[in-house]
Amino acid sequence: MSEYLLEVKNLTKVFPIKGGLLGREVGAVRAVNDISFKIKKGETLGLVGESGCGKTTLGRSILRLIEPTSGEIIFDGKNIEKASPAEMRAIRRKMQIIFQDPYASLNPRMTIGDILAEPMDIHELHTDKAARKARLLQLLAQVQLPADALNKYPHEFSGGQRQRICIARALAVEPEFIVCDEPVSALDVSVQAQVVNLLMDLQKELGLTYLFIAHDLKVVEYISNRVAVMYLGNMVEVAESSELYGDAKHPYTKALFSAIPHPSTDKRPDRIILEGDIPSPMNPPQGCHFNPRCWNATDVCRQTFPSVTQHSGTHMYRCYNPISK
Amino acid sequence: MNLYSYILRRLLYVVPVLLGVCLIIFVIFNVVAPDPAFILLGKHATHEQIAQLHHELGMDRPFWEQYLSIVRSAFTFDFGYSWSSKQQIWEMIKAGAGPSLSITIPLFIIVNIVSISTALLVSFYRGKMLDKTVLILSIAMMSIPSLAYILFGQWYFAYTLGWFEISGYEAGFPNFIPYTILPVLLYIAISWGPDTRFYRSVILDEVYQDYVRTARAKGVGELSIMFKHVLKNAMIPILTYVIIQIPFLILGLLLAEAFFSIPGLGGITIKAINTSDFPVIKAMTILSAVGFIIFGVITDVLYTVVDPRMRLK
């Protein structure tokens, strides 16, 4: 078995846009375009990018919550995009997802006990009553919630607590891999820190592997071993998180980092302010998708889509005019 | 996609729906409904006459032919003859449309103006006494069955007080006016409650939108907010509600026409129901379904006019 828990190869997801006479297809959004990456066991891969660039689509495609258009997903050595429903169910025990909005991801009509028991029902785990109860309490303890939470409803909890419940639900099936789709974006800073700590503690304790999606670079950089940057459906740069921050090669990465407001009043290097808007994913610009906003763009950028450049062992980017250190 | 192809597409959808309507009509009246022959032949019918009538009515033809003939009538509006009155149905419809419209059009206009204005007014004073009073009043008025309105109105206003004609109708403008005032007024009373309530809730939905707060922050006056910002946004559900009433306008007001002896389509429909006049019932059903579908399309198209978000590039 390889050291990689998850391997994504040339994953593409195209959403057809219906319209026109008789609802024909009139266009398509390439929400995820030919993306490949690997995640090691116990590693956290951060994924950043602006709104609509395809982060969620990528995350959900990996779990086949969205059926990918093409590409391969190899999880734990198994190619999952052809798995039968029964196989898929077994695989889902090992892969879980946590969503951005903790309130929306809890069924408001179920108690926390029901919510946490559901995965066990589905996978027929801990069917014995006492064992079930013990497991529920263990889960609550793992996410640092009191035992009396079991009989309560989601609306009785604060945002941070709800996110913990979501985490507990994901943990209920003892997964190896969790896609965290912006799990802290909806939370206040003080609560965000609690959840980030919890996720990191759990990783240490249970040896989890994360794909951590966020648009907050600070959090991503903090939690991840490696960070991937997406722009308009494409992965434009991947590197060790410290390396990415210090030595971004793609102008977009650079701009993204420089745009982060620093909670300090010290002088900072000059900020790169990008011109213009993010283009529509329905008709991305020709060539490098970033070219209209890029200050380094040359003719070639406007014509051909750049291929992957392997910078160092773990650092890759797609750019004709990478920024030198 | 441009507006025209959108309209065309919506219109094309009319076809399967109309075929469906015809199918339902066919199943009900040609397949499962009781044999109409007895009604038509009167008290001295013979077996021979019944068989002949079946032939005459095409009831002995294969089902698909019968279905096709319904479909044909839906597209040509040639509905054949009434069983009960032996009249050509299309002529009956033409004759009945005028009287029906002479009450429904004034009613439609007045009741919508009145209830939209009331709704704007109470939305403006939302939560205040006026709003609560109107709300309770409108619910209360909704809770009385329309038959009670008619019975009472005719007896009290027309007969006891003598303010209006008791019943009757004369064709032609303005001859019909004295006859239509009372039914129109009664139906205004009947529809005012539900309409006002609907419009109020639609308008209130808009009143709490963020853009209203923006308008206030700009210093826009409350009246201007109601009539410019809110009304234009509320226009979308209002339009739907208003336009969807139109096909029913054409069908007339069943009860009113019966009680006020107005020779409209509503009366024709009631009579057809009472005499099991299937061709007329079928025709009325098809007619109103066609109206309903067409006005559905019109609504969709008007959406794109009123709401720029629906405007297609």
Next chain:
Amino acid sequence: AKKQDASERVLNIVSPAEIKGYDPIMSDDLYSGREIAKIYEGLLAYHYLKMPYELIPNLAEAMPEVSKDGITYTFKIRKGVLFQDDAAFPNGKGREVEASDFVYSIKRLADSKNQASGWWILDGKLKGLNEWRDKNANLPVTNYDEEVEGLKALDKYTLQFKLAKPFPQFLYSLAMGFTSVVSKEVVAKYGKEFINHPVGTGPYVLPKFDQGKRIVYTKNPTFREKLYPSDASPEYQNLLGDAGKKLPLVDKVIVHVMVESQPAWLKFNKGEIDYFGVPKDNFATAVKDNKISGELADKGIVLTISPQLDVTYTSFNYDNKLFHNTNLRRAMYLAYDEAKANELFYNNTAFPAQSIVPPGIAGNDPAYKNQWKGPNIELAKKTLAAAGYPEGKGLPEIVYDIPDSTTSRQMGEYFQKQMEQIGIKIKISASPWPEFQAKLKKRSGQMFGIAWGADYPDAENFLQLFYGPNSAPGANSSNYNDPKFNKEFEQAVMMQDSPARTALYVKLNKYIAEEAVSLFGVHRQAYTLQQSWLRNYRASDLHHDNVQYLNLDTAKKEEMAKKF
């Protein structure tokens, strides 16, 4: 209403049902029949002021010559009678009516393509007519030129009928709307639309029927010289004021079609209607002790009470063997309190029916009392026991079908309550008229509450309701089939009016009554209110053409106006 020209005499009347159209062969529906009779006429008519009903010539010059064997009837028709002016005729001028027009009109009635609702009156009656009908049924176009033996125009003004077998009631059919004369030019011109273009010979014209709720007739300018009768039965002597005057007497007739009785009654009370049959539920307001109530009397309104030629009855479906049990039927009859029903539903104005034939028609024996007519609960219980169902035990629930109207529903509930007294369980099932009809015709019900109104004043028209061969879908909706009765009925039908025939009618009538073949309810009376300014009104079941005799006192009307 709008102010009407004072010099113009306008009669305002109500039709409580929709008018279906103006084709005489379709006039079986009473209300359409009345409208048709304003425009179309037939060979014979009933004398307006005679009681009992008396046939007199109308378009016929005189009553026909009848051959001894009762088979051949020869008519001379009136000369100079014109069809009303219409575009169908050359120059739009109506032409003279000829004997061949009658032949044509009656063949139209027989033409199966027309699906005439009046065909039954001639079915099997005229020689060769049924054969002609059957033969033409399968032809694409009916051949009206083919001669029929029983129906011939001997010359321009002579018309001859030959019956298949003697049938004295035949003459009544010539006074019915079905046999009114129509012109083939008009039929040809309007085709299916003929029904909306009435062109007859009668006193009033209607240019086009537009399905409106307000039908306006005007005087026919080419109407022949027809005079108000100068003789009358004793009870109608007071209606001779206009004797000898040329008909019609009013210039314009407006018929208001008002299906709901409330507005019609309100309108009459406002003086906007000239006469009006009192709806049952307005009875208490209108009439007390057969006298008009004070409020109405103040307005000068006059009440007319007249017996109707009808009978209400509850009939059994004899397809169901259960009802072959005479004692069961009698028990039910005994349990039913007709007097109370009369009070509830007819304000005590109807005559309890002892048998089927109503008073005023030969065959009704005024002295006869039906021993099985209730209420007699004791006897009913005994009889029920004798029937094999003591206290209703063993008797299944019986479904009682009624047409769905407010009154019928109430009557049904009443019947149910009555039967409960002796332990018979009744379930009421109401259907709208057409479905109710279908149930009768399909023989699918168990019991029905219905009524029969005379088509013509002859006991045969009532007794045939139990004649086996008339079973549903024919008029015998109880499907009663008693060979003994059938035989004697057939015999009676052939007889000319005579004491012997009357005796036979009486016998048959009593037989049906004693057997409790149906539970006979009442013979109703019509209560009509007239405005003080209305002249010459007489209530009648058969005078559909009465409007031409009516007159208005315009001065009186003006005088009374302030009271309204």
Next chain:
Amino acid sequence: MTEKVLEVKDLVVEFKTDRGTIKAVNGVNFDVFKGKTVGIVGESGSGKSVSALAIMGLIPNPPGRVASGQILFKGKSLVNMDASEMRKIRGNKIAMIFQEPMTSLNPVFTIGNQIEEVIELHQPQLSKKEREAKAVDMLRLVGIPSPEKRVKEYPHQLSGGMRQRVMIAIALSCEPDVLIADEPTTALDVTIQAQILELMKKLQKELGMGIILITHDLGVVAETCDTVAVMYCGQIVETADVKTLFNHPRHPYTRGLMNSIPSFDSTKSQRKERLQTIEGMVPSLFDLPAGCNFQDRCSSVTEHCRGSQGEPTLRDMEAGHLAACFNPLKQFEGKGL
């Protein structure tokens, strides 16, 4: 110091709810100076937006009302001001930008129309032509490319960042003295946020207005504000000029907030230590504890804080630095960032 354009004194805003009356804003004080930016930070529900709406006179009534306190615009009191007079100030002298760029514009009017409306209201002397021209100018000013075309477009045709620029254009078209920006960039991506903040700074310099910037992002505050107020449960718990506050926070809550943000430091090579957190959660406004509202989450809580001394009030820590705390951090203890 420059001219004081807006003064908020002891502002209390109450809301009536099913469960009783809450004080969403409870005794808030701050001043806005010409050409300067006041930042208001705090967690969700701390009363930031309500304070802003109170200044605009837009507290929804019912259920809310300004229960007491003063809001002075250039010395004139805005509380209880006549509605029509208030309307003349709103959008004209004091303008506001809201958090949700997606829903704050009226979807059925063109953006040109919506800009013109505010000009028409407050500069009635301008002709229709001039108004149109001004709308185009405003769009150009906020950096919308080809503004002549854009004026005819509807909000749904614009991206979120563009819409927020349109909101800014509307707010600035009458050159207000005070601009209230309620989380103007929260809904936007970082790169777009940077554009918008840059734009606001530029325009402030050009127009010299005072800005109230409401946000929960300390980074944004640090970069754009001159003075900062930190709100907690409807009260300002600490206020100071931006440098002082970030370098020497005195209130434990302020420090807690700062510490819970992951630091962005490339020098720390591998996985970092745990983040510092503020444990617990914000108390419900329905049952605030006696004494300090922060007591249950505070690391340096003492008996004082639990009500024996009443509520802590803002006290001078040093010149211009106030904190509402019985046990403030030492001046240099608070060095967090």
Next chain:
Amino acid sequence: MTTDTKTIALEVPATKNKASKSLWQHAFSTIVKDKLALVSLIIVGFYFLIALLTFLGVIASNWGVEVGPSYAPPSAEYIFGTDIFGRSVFLKMVKGAETAVAIGLATSFIALFIGTTLGALAGYFGGIVDEIIVWFYTTFSSIPFIMLLVAIAFIMGKGTSTVFISLGVTSWVGLCRIVRGEVMKHKDREYSQAANALGAGHTRKIFKHILPNITHVLIINFSLTFEAAIKSEVILSYLGLGVQGRPSWGTMIDDSKLELARGVWWQLGAATLAMFFIVLAFNILGDALRDALDPKLKGK
């Protein structure tokens, strides 16, 4: 880690002594607090009680008995007067409540069943299933209500069950449309996605996750259908398609169209009054339910 577990206890303090409330209980307590809604609830409950008691024959079983003269006006003796048979109009009105409640319940349940099933199928499975169901209800809804009623009466013949079925079968379209929309929405909600990620099957997702979350829609719709059915019964009675063999408010009103002209207004009055209160109560209750049950207003 140990320190953390200690602080947790602090975290959920507020709810400790309060019993945990589901959204339903919450909604109920909201309604109970609203005076007008509470009164409406009591009125509705009262009608149901009356209906139950008449159904069991405890009261008004003697409605068919003659208690006085025909058409006696209201008096101390005859509260709402008597009808043509001298039966107590009051008792008929009471008995009519049974009919009304039966019609309301039957209609609403039939409509609920059809509407929910089709709506859920269409919304959940989408694609061709959705298209067929949408086509079906579009077709259905383009036929006027009254025509469908009549048509169904033709097929089914007369009787109380016809009234139930015809009203039920004509009332599901609105609900179906709403359910479809809601199901579509909830299907894409993150909690459904989460269930998906856990490997939940269709049945589980529909019945455990989606349907419980749209019950408020069903309840609100139920109350609307209920009230509309009671009103529709009048029209059906007028058309001669109403209930038979027992009193209903519709037939009472229909009777009164003949009686009114003779001054007998009490049948109309009694039936209208009886109907007025329950329809009014249902309307107010419907509004209150909407406010109380709408999850938009809760939780956040």
